[in-house]
Amino acid sequence: MKSFFKIVFATMVGLLLTQVVLLFLVIALVAGLAMSGSDSESKEIEAHSILHLTLDQPLIERGSKNPLQSFDWASLEDNSGMPVSTMLVVLQEAAQDKHIDGVFLDLSGIEGDMTQQSRVRRALEDFKRSGKFVIAHSEAYTQGTLLMASMAEPITMAPQGIAMFNGLALEPVFLKGMFDKLDMEIDLIRVGKYKSAGEMLIRENMSEENRYQQSQLLEGIYNEMLTGYSRNLNLTSDSLRSLANLALVRNARTSVAYGLVDSLMYRDQVLEWLKRRTKAKAIDKLNLVTASEYFASLNESVRETLPGMPKGSEEAKDRIAVVYAEGDIVSGQGAEDQIGADRICDALRKARLDQKIKAVVLRINSPGGSALASDLIWRETKMIRQAGKPLVVSMGGVAASGGYYIAAAADSIFAAPTTITGSIGVFGLAPYVGDFMRNKLGITVDRVTTGPYGDLMSLSRRMRPDERALVQEGVNEIYETFVGIVSEGRRSAGQSLSRDSVHALAQGRVYTGRQAMALGLVDRMGDLDDAISCAAKLAKVQKFRLRELPDQEDPFEKILGQMTAVYSRHRLQNELGPLYTPYTKVKHWVENPGIQARMEMNPLVGF
Numbered sequence: 001m002k003s004f005f006k007i008v009f010a011t012m013v014g015l016l017l018t019q020v021v022l023l024f025l026v027i028a029l030v031a032g033l034a035m036s037g038s039d040s041e042s043k044e045i046e047a048h049s050i051l052h053l054t055l056d057q058p059l060i061e062r063g064s065k066n067p068l069q070s071f072d073w074a075s076l077e078d079n080s081g082m083p084v085s086t087m088l089v090v091l092q093e094a095a096q097d098k099h100i101d102g103v104f105l106d107l108s109g110i111e112g113d114m115t116q117q118s119r120v121r122r123a124l125e126d127f128k129r130s131g132k133f134v135i136a137h138s139e140a141y142t143q144g145t146l147l148m149a150s151m152a153e154p155i156t157m158a159p160q161g162i163a164m165f166n167g168l169a170l171e172p173v174f175l176k177g178m179f180d181k182l183d184m185e186i187d188l189i190r191v192g193k194y195k196s197a198g199e200m201l202i203r204e205n206m207s208e209e210n211r212y213q214q215s216q217l218l219e220g221i222y223n224e225m226l227t228g229y230s231r232n233l234n235l236t237s238d239s240l241r242s243l244a245n246l247a248l249v250r251n252a253r254t255s256v257a258y259g260l261v262d263s264l265m266y267r268d269q270v271l272e273w274l275k276r277r278t279k280a281k282a283i284d285k286l287n288l289v290t291a292s293e294y295f296a297s298l299n300e301s302v303r304e305t306l307p308g309m310p311k312g313s314e315e316a317k318d319r320i321a322v323v324y325a326e327g328d329i330v331s332g333q334g335a336e337d338q339i340g341a342d343r344i345c346d347a348l349r350k351a352r353l354d355q356k357i358k359a360v361v362l363r364i365n366s367p368g369g370s371a372l373a374s375d376l377i378w379r380e381t382k383m384i385r386q387a388g389k390p391l392v393v394s395m396g397g398v399a400a401s402g403g404y405y406i407a408a409a410a411d412s413i414f415a416a417p418t419t420i421t422g423s424i425g426v427f428g429l430a431p432y433v434g435d436f437m438r439n440k441l442g443i444t445v446d447r448v449t450t451g452p453y454g455d456l457m458s459l460s461r462r463m464r465p466d467e468r469a470l471v472q473e474g475v476n477e478i479y480e481t482f483v484g485i486v487s488e489g490r491r492s493a494g495q496s497l498s499r500d501s502v503h504a505l506a507q508g509r510v511y512t513g514r515q516a517m518a519l520g521l522v523d524r525m526g527d528l529d530d531a532i533s534c535a536a537k538l539a540k541v542q543k544f545r546l547r548e549l550p551d552q553e554d555p556f557e558k559i560l561g562q563m564t565a566v567y568s569r570h571r572l573q574n575e576l577g578p579l580y581t582p583y584t585k586v587k588h589w590v591e592n593p594g595i596q597a598r599m600e601m602n603p604l605v606g607f
Contacts, residue, residue: 307529324549348362421516482597494523
């Protein structure tokens with residue numbers, strides 16, 4: 001018995017020491033990250049400096065105060081991204097800075113959705129108009145990096161580099177075959193022939209309706225891409241389409257021959273070009289400054305600004321709130337990369353009740369999620385308008401299904417041409433795993449109930465026709481509510497869309513931002529800064545400061561709890577690869593079995 005207690009005591013001490021050591025490691029890591037951030041602040045911007053942009057870190061909507069939020073526990077590397085607004089401020093200030101001679105676009109890769117990339121590309125175009133140079137270089141151009149490079153002059157490439165210019169494709173994953181092998185069934189109850197979010201669970205390929213809408217969506221995105229290329233490369237969209245269709249651009253030589261790249265240069269030759277352009281004494285004397293280093297060198301008042309905020313507003317009393325809603329829409333608080341209904345509702349409520357806040361901009365980047373959570377958020381947006389405060393929505397890369405639901409009450413909706421929006425529809429899922437449990441695991445289930453519907457939505461038996469009719473009735477009711485909310489919101493924003501008109505555009509159909517504007521679902525093309533300017537105009541304020549919401553947690557709160565979750569997520573991403581996205585979808589649907597207002601997210605191939 002004594003030996004038993006000795007073992008138990010030793011184990012407890014060992015666990016305690018392990019936790020203490022782990023805590024010290026976390027503190028050391030946080031301190032290290034903080035010190036690395038302070039190192040960038042000491043960077044002095046010298047004369048003839050070059051802004052060195054790699055764009056291989058994620059472009060994000062909003063930065064986090066938590067230094068561990070973007071730390072990759074699998075690789076033990078800092079994977080922090082840069083907010084797009086920060087990048088825009090950097091390029092705006094650098095264009096006026098006499099110490100910055102130009103920009104070196106070093107494009108080994110590119111992160112961020114097409115809408116975010118488009119904002120950076122336009123900022124680079126503005127920078128170029130200041131008369132300073134922009135040079136782009138890559139060893140291998142994808143269509144995405146080439147689109148970013150297209151506004152540079154010159155566009156250079158390694159002589160033996162690889163180039164891709166072959167068009168786009170969507171490749172959705174379907175899981176029905178897997179469920180068949182597991183003796184599992186999924187019953188999809190939906191409204192809208194285009195509502196395809198659940199098709200991956202019940203089909204082995206796309207339905208004809210989904211194939212049609214995805215083709216129209218892809219063509220819309222592709223047209224925007226070709227327009228971007230042609231505007232900067234002096235090539236027509238038709239000629240670019242022919243290059244892709246005939247696969248004529250295959251390597252560095254053909255990239256130059258067909259006008260996509262200006263010249264072939266090795267990296268040392270690019271650095272030599274920069275040396276001559278900035279009159280540096282030697283290549284190792286080049287003053288290369290990263291975006292983070294340059295941003296850290298700016299005064300605090302400049303760093304705290306966002307595009308759309310007027311100059312000289314540092315002491316303004318009026319505020320415009322920017323509420324960030326990014327990720328899946330879920331009930332409760334949600335994680336930092338989710339739109340938790342409680343957290344977002346609280347942020348919108350703060351903006352409504354704060355007398356200093358004169359208008360609200362809701363920045364949405366979401367494919368949707370829980371219909372109930374979406375409705376709770378919509379209610380808070382409507383109350384903002386009822387309180388007499390303007391509400392303007394700015395759509396990011398995607399604001400569809402539930403993401404459109406929470407936008408519907410806005411005075412005005414801004415989107416980018418490549419924003420994916422619409423998908424006005426709902427669906428519910430009823431999984432059946434009884435055969436799987438019996439045939440694969442040897443588990444059987446019996447039951448007693450107090451009535452015919454006591455075990456409604458049970459996973460262990462198939463749904464009866466009368467039960468399915470009940471669920472379908474609930475889905476139909478939520479769809480009618482959705483359509484009514486959109487119709488009411490669009491009419492109040494000046495768009496003449498009746499219930500029947502919205503229904504004709506809805507049924508789960510997705511659109512690009514430009515297509516949605518032509519249909520009246522979106523009011524204007526523009527970025528977050530345009531939405532902020534519109535909100536200020538509606539509120540009749542000229543000088544204002546921005547208030548970003550929701551408030552972020554203290555960086556040291558919940559650190560230990562986050563470590564396990566973040567590590568597990570990165571491990572799954574590494575192990576599942578392209579299957580990680582469908583895995584997370586199924587997992588979320590199983591954990592949140594309620595009716596969903598969610599858009600199908602397909603991987604874009606070839607960008």
